[in-house]
Each structure stands twice: as structure tokens, then as C-alpha cells.
Amino acid sequence: MDKGRESLIEAIQSSGFQSVWAVTGGGVGAVHAMLAHPGASRFVLDIRIPYSPDALAGFLGKTPASSCSEDAARAMAQVAFDHASSLTHHALGIACTAALQTKRTRRGADRAHICIQSAGQTVCEKVDVAPGSRSQQDAFLSGVLLDRIAEFVGADQ
Numbered sequence: 001m002d003k004g005r006e007s008l009i010e011a012i013q014s015s016g017f018q019s020v021w022a023v024t025g026g027g028v029g030a031v032h033a034m035l036a037h038p039g040a041s042r043f044v045l046d047i048r049i050p051y052s053p054d055a056l057a058g059f060l061g062k063t064p065a066s067s068c069s070e071d072a073a074r075a076m077a078q079v080a081f082d083h084a085s086s087l088t089h090h091a092l093g094i095a096c097t098a099a100l101q102t103k104r105t106r107r108g109a110d111r112a113h114i115c116i117q118s119a120g121q122t123v124c125e126k127v128d129v130a131p132g133s134r135s136q137q138d139a140f141l142s143g144v145l146l147d148r149i150a151e152f153v154g155a156d157q
Helices: 003-013 028-036 054-060 072-083 132-151
Strands: 018-026 044-048 090-097 111-117 122-128
Touching: 003 028, 003 054, 018 028, 018 072, 028 044, 028 132, 044 072, 054 072, 072 090, 072 111, 072 122, 090 132, 111 132, 122 132
Parallel strands: 018 044, 018 090
Antiparallel strands: 090 111, 111 122
16 A cells, blocks of 8 residues: 555544445445554444345345445445444444446446435545456545545545
8 A cells, every 4th residue: 555545544544533334346445445554443433345235235224226326325324324323423424335347237337326424414426437357446446435535534635
């Protein structure tokens, strides 16, 4: 990991927020980067990876119309935020749902939706992901996810 990314992660971890994450379909590189950096427990309370459709429905308490959509990301971020709020007063819910390269036929382009929820704000973004290997796509998406978290917590300055 480069020094710039390490500094960004350190700034996120030092932000005073604590988070619960929910990622499905992509974004696991961001999870790994965050957990591999010393002091991760300052920022990370819990991470969920409801990867299958049934696991995602169980996590949300309902089956989303589309697993990779803004609605699904918003719902995931809200569930994550609710869980974080039960553990801390400086809670964030972080969600990433992605449709990346696969061997099966899928409708639509490779894409992801990121959503971050706090007590007073919700920020969601659709991320278009260029064709490439699965690992290249996840590396790109994970970088975007970390950048958006940093922006949200004010650690990007």
C-alpha cells in the first residue's frame, strides 16, 4: 500500500467516527485495507458481507428489487447505521453493493453503489466500473470507497 493511502486510512481511523460496514459484490479491498492498518478498531465496529441474495435479504429483512442499486445501498447503510448506533454515539453505516465481472450472464454494466449514513446525513453515489479483471475492478472500487469515506468524515483535507 502506498504512503498516501496509508495516510488516508490513518486519517479515517482518527476521525472520531465508528462504523459498521456492509459490502456485497465488491469493495472487499477497502475492508482489507482498513483492517490491515494498525488501529482499525478505532473506526470499525463490525463488517458484514451478505454475499448471496438470501444473505442480503436476511441482512435487510426484505428482498431488494435489485441487489446492486441505490435503494439496496441505502437500505444496507441504514441497517449498518442502526447497528452502529446501538454501539456508539458517533456512528456511521457504510454500504457498498457492486455488480462486477462475473462468469454468469448479468443485466447491465459493471457498477456499484456506495452509501454512507450518519445521524444527520446520507450520501449515496453510483460508481461506473470499467471492464477489467475482477481484482482490478475491486481495487478501483475499493479506492473509491475509501476516498468517499474520507470525504464524509472530513479526513480528505
